Amino acid sequence: MGRLLAELADSGARRSKSARRIADYVLAQPAEVVSLSIGELARRVGVSEPTVGRFCTGLGLKGFPDFKLNLAAELARQDFHVAGDIVPGDSCADVITKVFDAAHASLQSTRGGLDPGVVEAVVARLRAARSIVIVGQGASASVALDAQHKMLRFDIPVLAHPDNLTQRMAAAGLGADDCLLCISYTGRTRPVIDIARIADATGATVIGLTAPSSPLAGVARFVLPVASGEDTDLYIPMSSRLAQLAVIDVLTTRLAMAQGEDYPAQFRRIKESQLSTRVGKR
């Protein structure tokens, strides 16, 4: 969700009765509101026109037209959501559009659900960790592998075990100073949940990169929520994987930055180490 709608949805915000009503209406029918005049909206909500105007200026905007402009812009960003299901008759171009739209949508909603505070807390734990174990099954295995690859580059003591048995053993061997990063789209993959429980019992910090309010999220001490909910089932495994990787990128970037020395320099070093295997240019 974007800044504006998120702001409106924020129930903590101090707001008058009419303002609350207006906010609720906008949240319920955002797309419709864009094509409404201030008078129409006022009538529908049951308040006066100036009240709507004050509501808008109270949000820091210049007035009602400005509000509509911002709302339209925000909805446009979200509108990748319109991606429909892939159906048998779809052309190749259709599939391209739908897959990419779904990817955008997944990234959008994951970004909206990420709490910088939680991210920072997770980064702090990862930094302090003596060792980090990453688990992910099935399609999440490649995400785990990717996370491992990146973290190793930054000299972070990390291990992604490929098979379930090794994962269990690794989890059981953890201690209070260690971290377990569990990756799962659904948060309902039994073996992964079991491992999370085992690690939790040892006192290790369990971090879930998974669907919010899933069993796995319940076990984890920190949850980095990855969109799943509303989206159609078909895309979940495809596009939420991208979102997971983006979250991994945020974590590793943040880790690298916290690592002390300045980030670009470190990154440059890594890049240079790769150059030897490259041809042409640079």
Next chain:
Amino acid sequence: MGRLLAELADSGARRSKSARRIADYVLAQPAEVVSLSIGELARRVGVSEPTVGRFCTGLGLKGFPDFKLNLAAELARQDFHVAGDIVPGDSCADVITKVFDAAHASLQSTRGGLDPGVVEAVVARLRAARSIVIVGQGASASVALDAQHKMLRFDIPVLAHPDNLTQRMAAAGLGADDCLLCISYTGRTRPVIDIARIADATGATVIGLTAPSSPLAGVARFVLPVASGEDTDLYIPMSSRLAQLAVIDVLTTRLAMAQGEDYPAQFRRIKESQLSTRVGKR
């Protein structure tokens, strides 16, 4: 570029002198126009207010305010591109924003560069292939693994070898009926190029999921271009990996669809096979 701006830029469109002037101004300062009144815009362009109004209705919009709304929405979609470099002082929220923006931008430009015709041709080759070998080094290894995982699900004879030596041997053993899918961000990773050459020499179809106009792209018979160019160096490895995965999604989806029986049913079968390991819900 979106529908509206593309329309304005279309020099082929039959348009009056003033209309042309207005279109040019909007194209030059789109963001500014959003905050202008019809009178202001008319003054700056040097035409009358009704002319601006007619210009808008002529575009199929309801009027000038509607035009501004559409323009704002369109700009919002493009604005992902603004992602700046990550700099040492960035906050966690900054990093989240930048990483996700870069991901969006990368997806956008990759989508734009994908030619449905090439995708179809690649899919046809993959379908007809006796066997498929996937190679990717370093960070691309996890992409290769992911591709393998998905293709195996659809009963496609595929193998992603983990180490370079095995990859070379596998490539050498290919024949005219086989495919090699090479994954590389830069298209300049020597070992991957070597393997592509070896496979090409055997008559196998070499497909490159890589940067266009790179050495690897030169060797490959088919190129699925993944954005790299303009973007700042720092992000290339992070976000182009997401774009690569999205392309893989398109390929596998298309493969599954072509596989004969209807796609949703097949997908459902796969999902059901996973349910046994899940807890709660469904």
Next chain:
DNA sequence: TGTTATCTGTAATTAAATTACATTTTGTGC
């Protein structure tokens, strides 16, 4: 070059949004 169709601008009208001010509601100290 005359004729017509299209485009453009001026002025009038209508619609929309904001401001000013009066009234009500809500909260607070006693």
Next chain:
DNA sequence: GCACAAAATGTAATTTAATTACAGATAACA
């Protein structure tokens, strides 16, 4: 619980913006 202050809301007036109606200009075509 009452008096007062502060905030919120509404009504009406004002201003601003946008559209419409119409007339003049320009360009296209015979």
